[in-house]
Amino acid sequence: MEFGIGAILKILGSLAFFIYGMKTMSEGIQRAAGTQLRAILRTMTKNRFLGVFTGFLVTALVQSSSASTVMTVSFVNAGLLSLVESAGVMMGANIGTTVTGWLISILGFKVNLSAYSIPLFAIGLPMLFSGRLKLKYWGEFIIGFAILFLGLSYLKDAVPDLKNNTEALAWLQQFSQGGFLSRVFFVFVGALVTVIVQSSSAAMAVTLTMCAQGWLPFEVATAMILGENIGTTITAELASLVGNTNAKRSARIHSMFNIVGVTWMVILMPVVLPFLSSFLQKYMGIADPYTTAADMPIGLSAFHTFFNLTNVILLIGFVPLIVRLAIMSVPEKEGEVDDVRLKFISTAVLTPELATSELQKEAAHFAEVTGRMTGFTKELLNEINPKGQKNLLERISKYEGITDNLEVEITEYITKLANNEMTPETSVRLRNIVNICNDLERIGDVFYQIGKLYEKKIEENIYFLPEQRKSINEMLDLIAEGFTKTVKNLNSADFKNVDIKNYLEHAKQIKEKRDEIREGNLNRLGDTDYNVKSSMVYNNLSSLLDKVGDHVTNINESIVGEI
DSSP: OOOOHHHHHHHHHHHHHHHHHHHHHHHHHHHHHHHHHHHHHHHSOSSHHHHHHHHHHHHHHHTOHHHHHHHHHHHHHHTSSOHHHHHHHHHHHHHHTHHHHHHIIIIIHHSOTHHHHHHHHHHHHHHHTOSSHHHHHHHHHHHHHHHHHHHHHHHHHHSOOOTTOGGGGHHHHHHHTSTHHHHHHHHHHHHHHHHHHTOHHHHHHHHHHHHHTTOSOHHHHHHHHHHHHHHTHHHHHHHHTTSOHHHHHHHHHHHHHHHHHHHHHHHHHHHHHHHHHHHHHHHTOOOOTTTOGGGHHHHHHHHHHHHHHHHHHHHGGGHHHHHHHHHHHSOOOTTOOOOOOOOSOOSSOOOHHHHHHHHHHHHHHHHHHHHHHHHHHHHHHHOOOHHHHHHHHHHHHHHHHHHHHHHHHHHHHHHHHTTSOOOHHHHHHHHHHHHHHHHHHHHHHHHHHHHHHHHHHHHTTOOOOHHHHHHHHHHHHHHHHHHHHHHHHHTSGGGOSOOHHHHHHHHHHHHHHHHHHHHHHHHHTTOTTOOHHHHHHHHHHHHHHHHHHHHHHHHHHHHTTOO
16 A cells, blocks of 8 residues: 555545644634624632533534633633633533533534535635624634535545555554553644644544544543643643733633543553443444444543543542642742732623722722732843843733723623613712723733833833932822722722812822923933943833823722813
8 A cells, every 4th residue: 555745645635634624614703793702701710510511512612622721711811700610611511511522523524525515615704794793703614614524524534444454453453452551642643743733633633533433442542532632721821921920820720620530540451441331332233333433433432421421520629739849849939929809790780879889899809900910110220130120021021911901891891780760979989980980901011012112221221310210209109108098088988078179189190390401301311321222212201101190090080080
């Protein structure tokens, strides 16, 4: 049997076609239902059991465990999910990804889907040119679905049929007769294939195709599928590299869960596989997957589902322990801050009158969180170590994202409340809180601009004179004090008994400091020891801090209803 470069390229091309179809289909449905999917992840994770169902549902819908795990890691990074909540979602994603195997086994091998792919293109292509975005995205999903199974059809044709050429598999038999070590070897092979193609679904398709064509014995294929469960964790690990410590811990939970599961299954495979084979023959009416290549894909899909479902049942009670181990394996970075989440409101919408007090507390918490950026900026101004400067710039950038998330969450909650009847007083308070959150989010944006300005200062080796540094430190101290007063005002009962005059006097001091900096900067221009680039950064920095002061003033005016 000839099997040269051309055949290898045909297999690789077919696999690329399959992966592209999977990517297009997954991205299409994520765009079409992305908001709903994100809402599901945010709201349906109150406990680990509900999180498992959520992970299963999202993964089954998007047909990509990688997409759902990366989404989960990003939510942990943003502080919208806790580690325990993310653990449940990761477990559910493992079960959800088994749906892909069943689709491939039942439709891809039992039905000639390539014959239906062309009509699907006819349906999906006109939808791509629709002016309605939702319809366009569903068109992407349909075309991706067609490409996926067309690629699978080509893959089946590209892989040579070795059922009647047992000599060609003689080399494989040498590796499959070593008992436990052989199983470990093929677990490693499965993990490696998944890492290379960066898709457990694609790796699963390759494994199922090789089994259907007689390449792999049943026990070897099951070991490879276990390896694919480990290989798929690399996606979440890679996604977490740019995240914070908790994002890395979330990815580590996924890895630990899969590794522990694969370990016990590798040990018990000699017992589990014969039992599963008998069960499938008796209750599903298929032939022995050990001896019948045509029914082996069904046997492998059943094994994949059995393994992931059993692993979740066995380990869900140990989630707190797994979380603790993940925390130990990914220690807190020096100087890294904790993740910030909503503290006082939940997804359960109360009556507007009951919710406003909780929202007021949340607004005060939001202000306290945003105020931390003043301290980070002051540390950055006085930090001379490049590594410390980098960490502080990352922290400012992270908190800008946190302010975005907090504003979205609070505003969405208030929007839900707006559908209920409420008193005019409550309506005004809710509107004021929306304005407060808007100003706090804008403050986060301004501090982000300050971080970018300072980053440019570092790159261009621009240095402040001691007098410049002293003036900016004094302005930052005034803003920090302003935040302290603002948080106190936000925590006052029902926004009552707030003396805004006290704050306005303070805001006046910030303006005076800004004017002092501008005047001093203009007076020094032209002096031989006064750098022009430094003076520009100095002036821009004072202007941005003045904007922060303006937004803080707006917040205090909103507290007393002076909009």
